[in-house]
Amino acid sequence: MANKQHTKAKTMQSLFFCIATASVGILFMIMIFLFMEGIPLFKIVSPNDFLLGKYWYPTSDPPDFGIFPLILASLYVTLLSSVIAIPLGVMTAIYLAELASPRVAEIVKPVVELLAALPSVVIGFFGMVIVAPFLQKTFGLATGLNLFNAALMLAFMSIPTICSLSEDAVYSVPTGLKEGSLALGATHWETIIRVILPASVSGISTAVILGMSRAIGETMVVLMVAGGAAMIPGSLFDPVRPLPASIAAEMAEAPFRGDHYYALFATGIVLFLFTLLFNIVADFISHKYRQVGEASL
């Protein structure tokens, strides 16, 4: 009887272990299938021309498969959106962890969560019908669908990520450090900037990187709001075509397993590697500089 139970317990344990590896399995499958459908492109275009080629005309004859403008567009949009999102996200996090009374925090936290829950297509739609005409009128632009608009919308998609992860980081700073600083005569603000922020900097950097990773991979917003021109942008208000937008917009028209189809999968590989890199760096930082107590400062 006891033996039977023991066997059962062992079986369950290995079963759970197998299921837990499913996530790793799915991640591998994603990689395998992306590469399977993307690699054939490199029979006709060299990886170098693909990554650094300045022209993306997949449907002309002969087609040009250079995703450099798309990569640049993705990077610009992501950087600009983080310029907006990092201060707002981190400041909100500090407000929540340090300043807000528990009752206020109980209202603000769900608000941030709801902001995170807004479907990307709705934010894209909002940017298209409300923000774009507004930008066009105020700044007298040719089109309101441009780099700046996309970055603004993306910022509000990455703020919740940055905010909630930074808040955890700030919250987990040992109280002893804070009390020590206050007891030495520092003001609350001085304690925040000189003690709490340095102590939580690894957590906050992780949050920032993950927020940027969310922004670079976000599709619907850039598809609807960025304007869609596959050129190297010259100003903040130029229309651009980031990587995910290109994939989403063209996949429906690309002939199945034609060169264009392969090119879009290859674009997917580039995007996937970007986010993978961001995530691995974030993971590395959070492990390497993890705050394990007052002693490790």
Add this chain to the structure above:
Amino acid sequence: MMDGDKMEITKNGFPDDRSETGEKDPNQTGIKVMKTECADSETEIQKAVKKLQSRRRFTQKFLFGLFRCAALVNGLALLIIVFFMLKNGISAITWEFLTDVPRESMTKGGILPCIVGTVLMSLGGILVAMPIGVASAVHLNEYARPGKMLRIIRLGINNLAGVPSVVFGLFGLAFFVTFLKMGVSLAAGALTLGALTLPVIIGSTEEALKSVPNTYREASLGLGASKWQTIYRVVLPAAMPGILTGGILGLSRAAGETAPIMFTAAVFFTPDLPSSVFSEIMALPYHIYVLATAGTNIEATRPLQYGTSLVLISLVLGMNLVAIIWRSRLRRKLK
């Protein structure tokens, strides 16, 4: 006299944090007493200290105001978006809009197929993701020992959570639609969404399992139950409300996603409700995208676009609110 002087300096030099929290400032009275006692002995040092102190206090007030503004901006962003969708969308919401199929190349009629499609597909996705996600979380929280394997699994989950939604779409297209020959179908979309929501479910289940006090486990093990019996009979039931909350959050995430279903499940237009798991479907998010960017008459269908958006955000935010309120009740109970 000397003692008094010293005291005043230290008191004045000591930053006053309590005024922030609204407590009465004890320094105030101290200063008054000092002033009457030794008004003539105010030295340059004291003046400088006072000046510095007021500047520090001002910096703090100013910056904390800025922090409050930052928090406010988030709330405003949410409010503005919801407000515009409500204002422009509410007039489109009629009984017909919710229960009719799209007519006249989607310029009139309703969005019933989209609602049905979205509900079925996200439920399907969650049905796939829940068992796998909960089991993974049980392994991570109950069985796993720190080590290389655990590190790899965690890295896998974190990276899966970071995969862009459009890449999930490509994966679904290459694997479910093409390789498994499911075609563009409800099943392919549901499975893709399942893979996408898996990290959400794992995360929230783990949190739920962590909130089960260890004494529960120890009591059960102490009574002679095996580890599996403890998990099955004690830990999981105790964590169930938290796990279900995570399920709701996952469901709302799946319902709002567009990019993963563009190539795997959703089509431009199909008047029929899905008849099997292999039929093509319409979905709310994709419908918004199609109407707003590629419809037959983009300007004329604006009310329909707002209406569809309103339905989608009510669905998604509604589910989130339920989850948030439920969770905060749970937390209070556990305290």
